[in-house]
Amino acid sequence: MKNYLFYVLFFIVTSICSQENDNVALKFKEYLGYVKKYHPVAKQAQLNIGIGQAKLMKARGGFDPKLEIDYDRKKFKGLEYYDLLNATFKVPTWYGIEFKGGFEQNDGDFLNPQNSVPQDGLFNAGISIPIGQGLVINDRMATLRKAKFFREQTKADRDILINTILYDASLAYFDWLKAYNEKEIYDSFLKNAKIRFEGIKKSVLLGDKAAIDTVEAKITFQNRALSLEQAKVKLTKQSLILSNFLWFENNIPVELQPNVIPDPNVETDIDVTLEIEGSPLSDFTLENHPKLKSLNYKIEGLEIDRKLKANKLLPKIDLEYNFLTETPEVSRSFTTAEYKGGVSFRFPLFLRKERGDLKLAKYKVQDAEFELETTQLQIKNKVIGIYAELESFTTQNQLIATIVTDYNTLLAAEERKFSFGESSLFLINSRERSLINAKLKSVEVQNKFFKAKAKLFNSLAVNPQSL
Incomplete structure (x- = not known):
């Protein structure tokens, strides 16, 4: 505001000087x-810095911890078919590895046997690791x-x-x-x-x-x-x-x-x-x-994109392992004998899309x-x-x-x-x-x-x- 008043005063004085035929050199x-x-264009140039910072913040959001809760219930004609609760807390890391912890509590007259858990629920903690596509570089990275x-x-x-x-x-x-x-x-x-x-x-x-x-x-x-x-x-x-x-x-x-x-x-x-x-x-x-x-x-930036496209040529193999326990006390209750794990494998036979994307990136x-x-x-x-x-x-x-x-x-x-x-x-x-x-x-x-x-x-x- 002080600067604005100064400039206004400057041009008022300039105008007065004009009436007295005194020139002012700019x-x-x-x-x-x-x-x-x-100048608006100069200010617009500064906006680009803000845009860059905003995009960086958005990209870092890919590594934010996530809390997921799924609750599903069916009740019909006095019967409770199922009551399913699944809460998961995920922490993604740089190399595609993801740490997870969760709680599962299921009940119902027609409950799928694989969803059966103890009455007070079941806790789990584990890790998901990509060992093919997504380990060295992935979309988040x-x-x-x-x-x-x-x-x-x-x-x-x-x-x-x-x-x-x-x-x-x-x-x-x-x-x-x-x-x-x-x-x-x-x-x-x-x-x-x-x-x-x-x-x-x-x-x-x-x-x-x-x-x-x-x-x-x-x-x-x-x-x-x-x-x-x-x-x-x-x-x-x-x-x-x-x-x-x-x-x-x-x-x-x-x-x-x-x-x-x-x-x-x-x-x-x-x-x-x-x-x-x-x-x-x-x-x-x-x-x-x-x-x-x-x-x-x-x-x-384009080189990063090329490396990502090249990584897409690898098969997608994900390993997952979760310890299971009825109590949340990790140090005393988790054992290797009680777990839930698995492996998934996906690989397109011709890789035409992936090879095409890689050529375009190159x-x-x-x-x-x-x-x-x-x-x-x-x-x-x-x-x-x-x-x-x-x-x-x-x-x-x-x-x-x-x-x-x-x-x-x-x-x-x-x-x-x-x-x-x-x-x-x-x-x-x-x-x-x-x-x-x-x-x-x-x-x-x-x-x-x-x-x-x-x-x-x-x-x-x-x-x-x-x-």
């Missing part, structure tokens, strides 16, 4: 912190093992989901920054065009300039105004796209106020925020990549292994390509910065010549258009550079812990 790290903590792998897989999948939403949010922020910088460029050159237009009008009135220069200056001014309006519309659209990633507690969406602007010095924070700082290609490894960890856990494992190998290669090549891209963009940024500086020099020289009457408004406008295009190109290259960093963050599947 820091990149602060923005991603909001996304990671409050397989379900629990797969649930453990699934729990770890959900953690890796959670990291992937969070990384993806942070990646998409980063792209939205960089596009917002690009639109803002373009708007600022057009805004500054509109001011220059207006000043030049006003100056030429005065010069025309004084007779220093031809009247046609006023028309050309006006056209330039109007073109700059048109470009600025288009840039403002683009900035508004990008602000709304960015707002899709901003939420508060209780799933309350947030809309950016007009005075909220991107951080102009974001370049210094990107690597630290995305935790890709100091990650040279030579240090790149695939061992801890969440996507590969998820696939490995998937393969482990194919699933092979399919997952192929997917793992393909994904490893794709990630490796993608990361190598991004490092090369980043290196190229570093060079491109240096080149475009030099180009912008040179165009600035040319424009300043042309304006100086114009003030001496040695140049024309046409040449100044031409130099200025070249400078505008160079600055826009610089903004575009910078945007691609930032997006390449975000792609590296996404390819490495980093889950920033500092946010």
Whole structure:
């Protein structure tokens, strides 16, 4: 609740500042912190952990002790045909062995002789052991093992989901920054065009300039105004796209106020925020990549299923032995001479279903292994390509910065010549258009550079812990 009030207060203050024409920079790290903590998809990713824990709890339930009570009675025309009571307590264990204890009390005029027990009932305690199918691995063991792998897989999948939403949010922020910088460029050159237009009008009135220069200056001014309006519309659209990633507690969406602007010095924070700082290609490894960890856990689960299917090829042989006594005092009353035991044997002759299930299980494992190998290669090549891209963009940024500086020099020289009457408004406008295009190109290259960093963050599947 305190956090919620703080954020509400923050945006109220932001709104007030807007009225006073004071801009507030939304820091990149602060923005991603909001996304990671409050975005519904980020919360949805956390739900997967709960799902994994719930499945693990469900699988462990297969080893819970069980109490079973069967009571059956038949009475007709004054005769009690039978009155049967059978209570059993079972404790399953890991290797398919099951310990049992029970009580049986039966009575009736037409009681089946095999159900005859002493008047006060009969106690039993024993064990059931599978010596073929189900001893090394069984359904309960397989379900629990797969649930453990699934729990770890959900953690890796959670990291992937969070990384993806942070990646998409980063792209939205960089596009917002690009639109803002373009708007600022057009805004500054509109001011220059207006000043030049006003100056030429005065010069025309004084007779220093031809009247046609006023028309050309006006056209330039109007073109700059048109470009600025288009840039403002683009900035508004990008602000709304960015707002899709901003939420508060209780799933309350947030809309950016007009005075909220991107951080102009974001370049210094990107690597630290995305935790890709100091990650040279030579240090790149695939061992801890969440996507590969998820696939490995998937393969482990499928391998457990394959082993279970292979175990189904064995005959099902169950041995059961129960000591019998009329009193529940185990240490004194149980003897090997009084018991109930048996053996059961089941084995399908052709094993077509079992062999078919085993083949399908093997194919699933092979399919997952192929997917793992393909994904490893794709990630490796993608990361190598991004490092090369980043290196190229570093060079491109240096080149475009030099180009912008040179165009600035040319424009300043042309304006100086114009003030001496040695140049024309046409040449100044031409130099200025070249400078505008160079600055826009610089903004575009910078945007691609930032997006390449975000792609590296996404390819490495980093889950920033500092946010």
